[in-house]
Amino acid sequence: MSAIDIILQRRSIRKYKNEEVSAEVREKIIESGRQAPSAANRQPWHFILVTDSKVKEDLSQSRYRAFIKDASFTVVGINLPYDEISEKWGVVDVTIALQNMVLAAEILGVGSCWIGGFYEAKIKEILHIPNEAKVVALVSFGIPAERPAPRPKKELKEILHYNKW
Ligand SMILES: Cc1cc2nc3c(=O)[nH]c(=O)nc-3n(C[C@H](O)[C@H](O)[C@H](O)COP(=O)(O)O)c2cc1C
Structure with a gap:
């Protein structure tokens, strides 16, 4: 299948x-995040790779992310800003890195799901993340056991503007 497909x-x-997703495939997925663009190349990101079954269980205690316990691994994307640029663009930078991982995973036959349904304080407590860092999102990864139907997407004519609003 082509990259666009x-x-x-x-x-x-x-x-x-x-x-399990093999360590080699997992590393390629993480590396795809590390190589992502970031504002002024600040790379204001940290990632926590969760593979431990107890930690997965602890992260799964919500219906929004109950599937984490069945995922091969989960990546927690964290922004740790350290100057004005990484403060302004940090969340965008981490988001781009995580989406690079999602697309790399897809290419490598690994399914994933973004997770924004969490209380930051709870995730910080479970994973011992420092106060000054921001948890941007979690993404779970694993070998797909479903082929969901496409979700409805807005029509182009609703969202695309030509040359002006
Ligand atoms: C920022 C963000 C947060 C999300 N949070 C959750 C979540 O907490 N739990 C979940 O099951 N799906 C979550 N999703 C997945 C969306 O529900 C999904 O992307 C959307 O319904 C479109 O479906 P598709 O990804 O199959 O195109 C999230 C997606 C994004 C981008």
Whole structure:
């Protein structure tokens, strides 16, 4: 499948096979995040790779992210700003890095799901994340055990403007 088809056919995957993603594939996914663009190349990001089953269980205690326990691994994207630029663009930078991982995973046959349904304080407590850092989002990854139907997307004519609003 071409890269464009992979991007167009991606769906959020919340059901995973009881099968590990290999360390080699996992590293390629993480590396795709590390190579992402960031404002003025500040790279104001940290990632926590969660593979431990107890930690997965602790992160799964909500219906918005119950599937984390079945995922092979989850990446927690964290912004740690250290100057004006990384303060202004940090969340965008981390988001781009996480989406690079999502697309790399898709290319490598690994399904994923973004997770924004969390209380930051709870995630910080579970993962011992310092106060000054911001948890941007979590993304779970695993071998897909479902092929969800496409979600409705807005029509182009609703969202695309030509040359002016
Ligand atoms: C920032 C963000 C936060 C999300 N949070 C959650 C979440 O907490 N739990 C969940 O099951 N899906 C979550 N999703 C997945 C969306 O529900 C999903 O992307 C959307 O319904 C479109 O479906 P698709 O990804 O298959 O195109 C989130 C997606 C994004 C981008």
